Amino acid sequence: MDFTITDELADVRDEAVRWVAEHVDPEWADIQHRSGDYHTPELHQLLARDGWLGAGWPAEYGGRDRSPAQAAAIHQEIAALGIHEDGWSTTDMVCKTLLHVGTEEQKQRYISKALAGETVIVLGYTEPDSGSDVAAAKCRAERDGEDWVIHGQKMFTSTAHMATHVFLLTRTDFEAPKHAGLTLFMVPLDAPGVEIQPTHTVGGQRTNTTFYSEVRVPDDARIGEPGHGWDVMGVALVYERGGGGAGRTGPSLTDRVAGWCRGQITPEGTSLFDDPTVQQRLARIAIESEVARLLGLRVGWVAGQGGMPGVEGSMAKLYGSEAKQRHYSAMQDILGAEAVLTHGSPGAPLAGEVDTAFRYAIVGTIYGGTSEIQREIVAQRRLGLPRSRPKS
Amino acid sequence: MDLSFTAEQEALREAFASLFAHTAGTDVVRAAEPLGFDEKVWDQLVRTGAPAMAVPEGLGGGGAGFVDLIVVAQELGKRLAPAPLVEAVVATNLIAEAAPGGPLLQGLVDQDRVATLALQPVASGTARLVPAGAVAEVLIALDGDELVAFERPAGARPHVPSPPNLGASPIADWSLDGPDLQRTVLAGGAEARRLHHRARAEWQLLMAAALDGLRSAALDIGVEYVKSRWAFGVPIGWFQAIQHRLADVATAGEGAQLLLYEAAWARDTGGADADRLAAMAFLYQSELAQLTTRESLQFHGGYGYTLEYDIQLYFRRAKAWPLALGDPARLACELARDLFAPES
Ligand SMILES: Cc1cc2nc3c(=O)[nH]c(=O)nc-3n(C[C@H](O)[C@H](O)[C@H](O)COP(=O)(O)OP(=O)(O)OC[C@H]3O[C@@H](n4cnc5c(N)ncnc54)[C@H](O)[C@@H]3O)c2cc1C
Numbered sequence: 001m002d003f004t005i006t007d008e009l010a011d012v013r014d015e016a017v018r019w020v021a022e023h024v025d026p027e028w029a030d031i032q033h034r035s036g037d038y039h040t041p042e043l044h045q046l047l048a049r050d051g052w053l054g055a056g057w058p059a060e061y062g063g064r065d066r067s068p069a070q071a072a073a074i075h076q077e078i079a080a081l082g083i084h085e086d087g088w089s090t091t092d093m094v095c096k097t098l099l100h101v102g103t104e105e106q107k108q109r110y111i112s113k114a115l116a117g118e119t120v121i122v123l124g125y126t127e128p129d130s131g132s133d134v135a136a137a138k139c140r141a142e143r144d145g146e147d148w149v150i151h152g153q154k155m156f157t158s159t160a161h162m163a164t165h166v167f168l169l170t171r172t173d174f175e176a177p178k179h180a181g182l183t184l185f186m187v188p189l190d191a192p193g194v195e196i197q198p199t200h201t202v203g204g205q206r207t208n209t210t211f212y213s214e215v216r217v218p219d220d221a222r223i224g225e226p227g228h229g230w231d232v233m234g235v236a237l238v239y240e241r242g243g244g245g246a247g248r249t250g251p252s253l254t255d256r257v258a259g260w261c262r263g264q265i266t267p268e269g270t271s272l273f274d275d276p277t278v279q280q281r282l283a284r285i286a287i288e289s290e291v292a293r294l295l296g297l298r299v300g301w302v303a304g305q306g307g308m309p310g311v312e313g314s315m316a317k318l319y320g321s322e323a324k325q326r327h328y329s330a331m332q333d334i335l336g337a338e339a340v341l342t343h344g345s346p347g348a349p350l351a352g353e354v355d356t357a358f359r360y361a362i363v364g365t366i367y368g369g370t371s372e373i374q375r376e377i378v379a380q381r382r383l384g385l386p387r388s389r390p391k392s
Numbered sequence: 393m394d395l396s397f398t399a400e401q402e403a404l405r406e407a408f409a410s411l412f413a414h415t416a417g418t419d420v421v422r423a424a425e426p427l428g429f430d431e432k433v434w435d436q437l438v439r440t441g442a443p444a445m446a447v448p449e450g451l452g453g454g455g456a457g458f459v460d461l462i463v464v465a466q467e468l469g470k471r472l473a474p475a476p477l478v479e480a481v482v483a484t485n486l487i488a489e490a491a492p493g494g495p496l497l498q499g500l501v502d503q504d505r506v507a508t509l510a511l512q513p514v515a516s517g518t519a520r521l522v523p524a525g526a527v528a529e530v531l532i533a534l535d536g537d538e539l540v541a542f543e544r545p546a547g548a549r550p551h552v553p554s555p556p557n558l559g560a561s562p563i564a565d566w567s568l569d570g571p572d573l574q575r576t577v578l579a580g581g582a583e584a585r586r587l588h589h590r591a592r593a594e595w596q597l598l599m600a601a602a603l604d605g606l607r608s609a610a611l612d613i614g615v616e617y618v619k620s621r622w623a624f625g626v627p628i629g630w631f632q633a634i635q636h637r638l639a640d641v642a643t644a645g646e647g648a649q650l651l652l653y654e655a656a657w658a659r660d661t662g663g664a665d666a667d668r669l670a671a672m673a674f675l676y677q678s679e680l681a682q683l684t685t686r687e688s689l690q691f692h693g694g695y696g697y698t699l700e701y702d703i704q705l706y707f708r709r710a711k712a713w714p715l716a717l718g719d720p721a722r723l724a725c726e727l728a729r730d731l732f733a734p735e736s
Contacts, residue, residue: 001394001395001396001397001459001653001656001657002393002394002657003393003653003654003657003658004393005393254732255732258728258732259732259734262734273732276721276725278728279724279725279728279729280721280724280725280728282728282731282732283675283724283725283727283728283731284724286672286727286728286731286732287651287672287675287676288676290651290654290672291644291647291648291650291651291676292647294647294650294651294654295643295646295647295650297393298393298395298650300393301393301394301395315642315643315646315647318639318640318643319643319644319647372632372636374639375632375635375636375639375640376632376635376636376639378639378642378643379629379635379636379638379639379642380635382639382642383615383629383635383638383639383642384615384619385615385618385619385629385630385634385635385638386619386626386627386629386630388630388631388632388635
């Protein structure tokens with residue numbers, strides 16, 4: 001038993017901090033916050049130019065001779081500034097999938113351009129009528145000579161308005177059983193017939209609804225065999241479920257709320273921190289945050305032992321995302337009436353950070369597999385309870 | 393991070409799992425009610441040296457660490473074994489530190505005497521509802537400014553009557569000015585308070601482990617039940633209302649177990665946050681043991697309410713055991729003040 005957390009990136013952290021200090025404008029966090037665009041093209045270009053996107057990739061597909069650890073540390077520093085890299089995370093995931101299932105020609109074509117920052121790839125799985133039940137996709141792709149013609153609609157195609165390609169889940173066989181009629185395509189977002197409309201969220205993030213009207217793509221844009229889309233998605237999913245790493249630590253939002261409470265004097269003349277109801281809530285948040293951290297670390301440990309941390313990943317995601325919602329809600333209560341003041345609003349406690357976190361936490365229990373889907377996984381795979389879905 | 397146990401710890405778990413399986417089935421647990429003490433189970437534990445297992449080897453103990461101790465406490469909790477091992481270990485450790493060379497320790501290491509700890513400071517000459525107080529020969533209590541060992545006269549196990557109680561635990565009041573009690577001061581002033589605080593943290597840690605065992609066994613009982621009970625043409629475990637609630641307690645339960653392991657590891661490695669982690673593990677395990685036994689009982693329907701089914705044994709103890717420390721909210725406040733102390 002050992003809970004020592006070794007920072008595997010310790011050696012490269014200083015260098016990462018230096019690169020970020022030199023190239024990253026902290027303003028970008030604010031710009032992302034205001035615009036809802038969780039992708040900063042300027043930053044993406046810089047990372048590509050200096051080889052950080054290509055770190056760890058095979059040279060024949062545009063990989064660069066850069067340390068992957070160093071790249072990871074840089075991404076962590078960027079995240080710590082509150083800057084999202086959603087465009088890179090989906091691109092990275094799709095490229096890793098291509099490495100497994102793409103043809104040699106596709107790997108050459110798509111991966112090298114992505115690593116050079118020339119392409120950004122987003123995910124087009126969800127549809128108006130199918131989200132959790134992703135295999136129920138109805139977006140149609142029909143063979144027409146050497147080409148495929150795509151027709152349908154996708155929901156929540158995040159970052160599509162700043163991207164070049166969408167990794168699109170389509171149905172190529174309407175007769176086959178649900179999971180056997182799916183096929184994936186790499187569709188250029190500037191192809192005739194593609195339309196992108198914004199969808200705005202409570203957390204401020206902009207996502208998109210995308211429409212595909214008789215969009216024509218050549219057969220070499222097809223990823224994997226026709227009808228094997230479900231297996232291709234399975235490869236991609238492996239890369240979506242990462243565990244929590246050691247990461248970078250600083251004072252948590254809970255620490256800052258506690259500090260804020262100390263400075264508040266109640267009408268009775270005592271510090272708000274001395275209020276036992278505040279103390280109880282802070283204690284609960286601290287305990288549950290530690291539990292969430294440990295469940296996240298366990299995912300990495302199981303993977304490091306050569307295991308497949310499927311259920312552990314579900315548990316960490318379920319617990320962590322649900323706990324965050326409870327915690328930010330409790331912090332809002334503690335901050336009181338002023339808690340409703342948003343980021344940038346005069347007098348907002350802690351510059352509105354709790355409100356921002358509260359809003360953003362909503363989506364944690366929805367995307368990446370909703371809490372209900374995670375509970376299903378835990379109930380069936382950990383507890384051995386029967387599969388409760390209707391047959392389809 | 394390494395979440396594995398050593399081969400010795402695995403062997404220890406197996407040995408105690410089998411000891412409790414043979415000596416403390418639910419028939420034994422029921423038969424031991426209402427006192428909550430079974431002389432045979434205790435006798436077996438004494439033979440393995442469990443009460444003194446964390447006392448240094450040089451003093452005749454087993455030299456074990458806290459990760460070892462929690463393994464044993466988990467197994468005890470799974471079976472609800474009617475033996476005050478948690479209290480005995482904590483009191484024995486305390487005596488080994490405060491009075492290492494004395495006859496008091498010898499009596500605990502070599503014989504089958506039961507020692508316990510008053511978790512709260514003494515008020516008006518009485519230690520109220522001391523855990524294991526009904527069967528203990530030795531009580532350590534913080535009496536004013538002094539840490540004192542009170543000994544009952546040698547002889548047969550006391551079996552002081554225990555007031556009827558929710559957990560069927562051998563709790564009892566100790567009137568400390570009784571003429572037949574031998575009083576030995578172990579420490580005074582700040583040292584007395586430090587030792588008592590530490591012992592209280594050790595109790596929290598070992599109780600968290602016992603509750604973890606209780607919790608995981610109650611979950612297993614619930615899961616087995618919902619797989620075999622049918623309603624509306626399906627096993628009730630088919631219903632999502634049941635699946636999801638069990639998934640939630642299973643998930644939080646595994647997290648609580650990790651927190652327990654971290655707290656034990658911190659204690660063994662002298663971590664500065666060992667006391668805090670013990671309090672966190674205790675508070676969270678208390679809450680989850682109660683929630684898990686409640687869910688399990690609920691999914692037994694009417695049978696859960698009958699004395700016949702085992703789940704009620706777990707449900708009652710999940711509430712009763714941690715209450716020995718008093719209102720958990722007070723401990724939570726103490727924890728928050730400690731965790732969020734301003735930087736000095
Ligand atoms: C900000 C944001 C960004 C996103 N980005 C992308 C993206 O880039 N690409 C993409 O393809 N998708 C994206 N998504 C979509 C996301 O993956 C889906 O929202 C998610 O999978 C849930 O699908 P749904 O919204 O259709 O909800 P539904 O599947 O309709 O679920 C509605 C409710 O029913 C519950 N439910 C569903 N099935 C079950 C079941 N079997 N048992 C019990 N309850 C069930 C759900 O848990 C949920 O509470 C994004 C979503 C958001 C909000």
